[in-house]
Every structure is written in C-alpha cells, then in structure tokens.
Amino acid sequence: MAKHVFVETNWVVDYCAPAHFKVPEAVELLDKAQNGEFTLHLPSICITEARNVISRRFDPVKQITSFRKYLKWAKAKGAVATEDEEAVRRVLDIYQKTAEAEFVNLETGLKKLFQTPQLQVFALNEAMLAQAVLLAGEQLDLHAFDISVLAAVLVRSGELRMQDRNAELFFCELDSDLQPWAKRGSYRPQLRSLYDAARVWVYGDYEIPRSPDHPIS
Template structure:
C-alpha cells in the first residue's frame, strides 16, 4: 500500500470553504477512506491549517460594492432585477462562508478521525531530529517546518522498517510548501533536502494531483 504524507496546505485544501477546496486534495482523502492508501498527517498541521483558514477565508466583500449597486441602479445601467440578483448572490456568499467557518472545528475533526488518515503527534525522536536539523539540516527553515520535516523523516523510516516485506509499499510526500520541496525554481535538487528525502525513500510532489490521480 502507498503511504502519503501531507501537511498544513492539504488541511487548508480539504477544509476551507467549499469554493476554495482542491478537488485533488479531497480525492486523496476519498482514496484514504476507501483503503487505497494511507495518509499521514502531523497533528500540529491541523491547528496551523485551521488558523490559516480562519485568517484567509473570511467573507470579504468591499463596502463600496453596495454603493456601486445603488449608483448603477439609479443611473439606469443596472436593472432593479439584476441588482437584486447580485445582492442575493453576495448575501448567499457571506452566509455560506460564515456557516462553514463556524463548523470548521467539526470539519477538522472529521479529517482527524477519518478512516485511512493517521494524524500523529510529534514523538521524542522527532523532536530530537528537529534539533539535529537545526544544526546540520537545510538552512533557512522556520522552526515549524523543521518539526514537520523531522516528523516525516522519522516516521518514514519507521514505516519502511515495519513494511519491509511489503512489495507494494511506497512513500510519498505531497507538499505545496516551497521550503519543504527538495528542488529549486529551476527544477534542480536542493541539498541537503533532496538527499534527506531520498535516504528515507520518500518521493516528493509539489501538488496533490500527481498522487490523487494515480492508481
């Protein structure tokens, strides 16, 4: 079976208001629920992903939009009926997003407890590896990213050892976080990040579609 690591960006892509979700991120979750793969998510990513959703996904409609609709209607460039339709759409947008944000904790919990999803806490070996990465790992990583990288590397090794006899075993990491991707903008390997993943047998992908769309 394939084991796929995901991080906070996947949480955002699965749990944001529906119009902002990634169909490929949701497809990964569907495959996990169907038993086609196992998703491994550092539990701290649920908090970071949730915070990002609350911060970035608040319904924002410029106040001048109402003034524009009123002026356009008075000038005759927008009919009363069309102005009413636009107002209804904006009100629906606000109400829908607010309702989904109010239920965000339930949405996050449904991800955490979903079949095929293993949301794991950071262990002592992972924290020790994070400290080691600070000394000799990739430069410029934020402490949170160091913790995520350490968690993935330590858990990847444990999974490989546990599934040593499984001929269908495979490891992947889907991340949109450029700081955790082992290549430059030109597509060249970034060391030592590239070798760290390679040593643990983890294939890294910059989007969800590469794994979600594979059989």
C-alpha cells in the first residue's frame, strides 16, 4: 500500500534553514521518504513563500547587528568586562562568516528540492485553481495563499487515489490556519469535512505513524 505525505512552507523553512536553525524532525522526514517509507509531495508555491520567510527570519546581518549594538551598550555601562566583550566579538565574527556563507547557498538548497528523490514538487494545475475558486466562496476564514495550498492538497490527493484507491494520505500541517482543529482542541467542522472527504489524515508535526489508526483528523 503506497503512502504519501504532503508538506508545506513550514517544512521547507525547517529543512532549508541555516544549519543551526534546521529542525531535525524535518530532515528526518525526508530521510524516511528516501528510505522508501513514503513519498513526499510539496506544492511549488510553498518554495516561493519559504524563500521569503527564511530571508526575513534568518538574515544573519540583522541578527548580528542587533547583538553587536547590545554588546557595545553593555560595555559602556560596565555590564560586560573588556576581555569578555572581545571574546564575544570573536565568536560573532566566526558566526557571521559561517551564517553569511550558508545564507548565500540558500537559493541553491531551494532549487535542489526540485530534483530531490522521493520529493515530488508539483505546480498548481487547472483543477487546483478551480478548486481554490470554490474554496474562496466558503466561509473558511483563510488567506488566499492558504486556500491555494489547501486546494493543491485536496486535488492532488484525489489524483493519487485515482492511481491507487488504497493509498494512505497524510498532511504534515504545522500552520494552524490549515489545521482542522482549534487551539483549544475543538474541531473546525468545515475543514475537517474537506479532509475527511479527501481521506487525508492531518498531523500537527512531522511524526508520521505506520498506519492511520490514531489520526488527529
């Protein structure tokens, strides 16, 4: 029985972030796929969004500039000894060189996703765009981008079931907007019914079980 796992922007960010920001579970998810446990599926629009998120969130220049300002202020106030300040600056210099080098390679890492074994990056087709239009008319309280991702997952799920009616479908959804449950544990009936109709099991992390005996949705 084939198993398919959908991922979205959060996975791309967690996987492609600079080394010290990478989320081990995101890396392990791809490792499991490449070991033959399942196939990953990623809407291509998520790569575009992830590029912007990573650029904003992990920009080494912004991070280090802020810390250097604090260090200068702390030294002037006598809160940091001179020898400690010098040691910290040496560490910051090393960090900046390493982080900037990784940041430059960000685009290369994102492009590699298109050729990564067991990861199928797919563009939105006409059926997905049509589904997005229909979903926009529902009271789902979602942003346009989230509607596009949801439409992509639902339609792609149908395509996979056409190929294999017994396929198991999962969605690693860390974005609360697309999770079929609210923060307090109650279900969001409209989203839940959409996932149920598509027979997609939704999880709020990267831990995919061997069988959907205990799904979150």
